[in-house]
Amino acid sequence: MGRYLNQGNESFEKSVNSEIYIDKTGLIKYTNRVLNTLQGYVCIRRPDEKIRKKVQENWDSLAKPLDGLGIFEKIFTQIGAVTGDERVPLQKKAVIVMCADNGIVEEGISQSGQEVTYQVAESMGKRKSSVCLMAAQANAKVIPIDVGIAAEETPEGVWNKKVSRGTKNFLKQPAMTEEEALAAIEAGIDSVKKCKEDGVTLLATGEMGIGNTTTSSAVAAALLNCETAAITGKGAGLSDAGLLHKIAVIDEARKKYQFDSKDVFRILCSVGGLDIAGLCGVCIGGAVYGVPVVLDGVISAVAALVAERLVPGVKDFLIASHKSREPAAALILQELGVHPVIDGSLALGEGTGAVLMFGLLDTVHAVYGNRTTFSDIRVEAYKRFTDV
Ligand SMILES: O=C(O)c1ccc[n+]([C@@H]2O[C@H](COP(=O)([O-])O)[C@@H](O)[C@H]2O)c1
Numbered sequence: 001m002g003r004y005l006n007q008g009n010e011s012f013e014k015s016v017n018s019e020i021y022i023d024k025t026g027l028i029k030y031t032n033r034v035l036n037t038l039q040g041y042v043c044i045r046r047p048d049e050k051i052r053k054k055v056q057e058n059w060d061s062l063a064k065p066l067d068g069l070g071i072f073e074k075i076f077t078q079i080g081a082v083t084g085d086e087r088v089p090l091q092k093k094a095v096i097v098m099c100a101d102n103g104i105v106e107e108g109i110s111q112s113g114q115e116v117t118y119q120v121a122e123s124m125g126k127r128k129s130s131v132c133l134m135a136a137q138a139n140a141k142v143i144p145i146d147v148g149i150a151a152e153e154t155p156e157g158v159w160n161k162k163v164s165r166g167t168k169n170f171l172k173q174p175a176m177t178e179e180e181a182l183a184a185i186e187a188g189i190d191s192v193k194k195c196k197e198d199g200v201t202l203l204a205t206g207e208m209g210i211g212n213t214t215t216s217s218a219v220a221a222a223l224l225n226c227e228t229a230a231i232t233g234k235g236a237g238l239s240d241a242g243l244l245h246k247i248a249v250i251d252e253a254r255k256k257y258q259f260d261s262k263d264v265f266r267i268l269c270s271v272g273g274l275d276i277a278g279l280c281g282v283c284i285g286g287a288v289y290g291v292p293v294v295l296d297g298v299i300s301a302v303a304a305l306v307a308e309r310l311v312p313g314v315k316d317f318l319i320a321s322h323k324s325r326e327p328a329a330a331l332i333l334q335e336l337g338v339h340p341v342i343d344g345s346l347a348l349g350e351g352t353g354a355v356l357m358f359g360l361l362d363t364v365h366a367v368y369g370n371r372t373t374f375s376d377i378r379v380e381a382y383k384r385f386t387d388v
């Protein structure tokens with residue numbers, strides 16, 4: 001990123017996509033062409049390093065080997081730092097599921113037709129889809145949002161934030177206009193605001209949209225500037241021949257648009273989807289409102305990368321749940337520097353992997369919150385050696 005300059009009382013940093021202001025209270029304010037249109041600027045409070053350290057000290061006082069709970073200990077320090085709460089608040093959880101259709105489906109890149117998006121969203125509205133059944137076990141709320149289902153109606157039980165009835169076929173024209181993408185990002189930020197007001201302390205991302213593994217691969221390939229074939233998978237179940245066709249469609253689009261990997265917003269508008277844009281907004285919203293966001297699969301990972309490229313620093317608020325079977329996911333998570341905990345070859349979407357992670361985090365919290373310390377069992381505490 002760029003350099004810091006002093007502008008009156010504020011330090012000032014410029015990067016490719018953003019202008020970043022850090023005010024005296026430690027708030028980071030972002031403004032750029034995209035976010036200006038949204039709300040002038042986006043403020044992000046930096047993670048509290050004192051609380052990060054305190055949470056680690058709390059772990060180290062518990063009767064167990066140092067770092068015994070591995071990556072979970074790190075995730076707890078992260079949640080403490082970004083919420084500013086050393087108790088690591090996990091008590092109220094919700095998964096925001098962005099539902100939208102993709103015009104590119106008419107090129108035959110998925111096994112299903114786009115009517116399936118509505119049908120699964122309808123089942124979600126009745127709290128019967130896979131993520132709803134898992135969320136009921138994990139004591140989490142499901143918030144399905146219609147950000148662009150290709151139907152006049154929004155299914156009952158689904159929040160209506162429809163920007164359009166699906167995107168355009170990106171081989172013929174850009175999937176979305178700038179205004180549409182911005183409206184979807186705003187819907188995502190707004191949904192986090194509502195969750196925050198409702199007392200939600202931990203969020204997850206989910207989505208439903210036939211064809212969205214094609215849009216995800218197209219955005220990922222352009223942002224990471226890598227071979228389409230290396231990061232494209234079979235989505236919800238393509239044949240080998242179907243996969244080759246999907247790769248060819250994405251390659252044709254890349255040839256048509258000639259992307260510069262730095263032109264993040266153009267990439268999103270041209271070959272992305274309303275669900276990806278909405279989830280990008282959820283990631284940005286998590287950072288703005290100080291609510292950590294657990295990412296689900298490949299579509300969520302792409303949205304997170306778009307968010308981080310538009311608003312550097314968002315990644316501090318993100319937690320990876322699993323390494324999707326779609327090959328793009330692992331590469332994106334690596335690029336973001338977030339480590340997936342579950343390697344279970346999941347490829348369901350809807351937020352299911354993230355909700356699995358909710359359960360794991362709650363189980364680990366039983367150890368953190370109940371605090372059986374070294375002194376409780378009359379054992380001398382382990383020391384941390386820097387040379388180990
Ligand atoms: O989360 C993932 O990594 C994931 C991987 C493969 C498929 N999906 C789900 O399957 C649907 C997209 O698959 P497709 O083949 O139509 O692109 C969409 O509704 C996603 O929720 C999700």
Ligand SMILES: Cc1cc2nc[nH]c2cc1C
Nearest residue numbers: 112116120236348349350
């Ligand atoms: C039934 C069905 C459910 C899904 N959930 C997420 N993607 C999906 C795709 C299909 C086809």
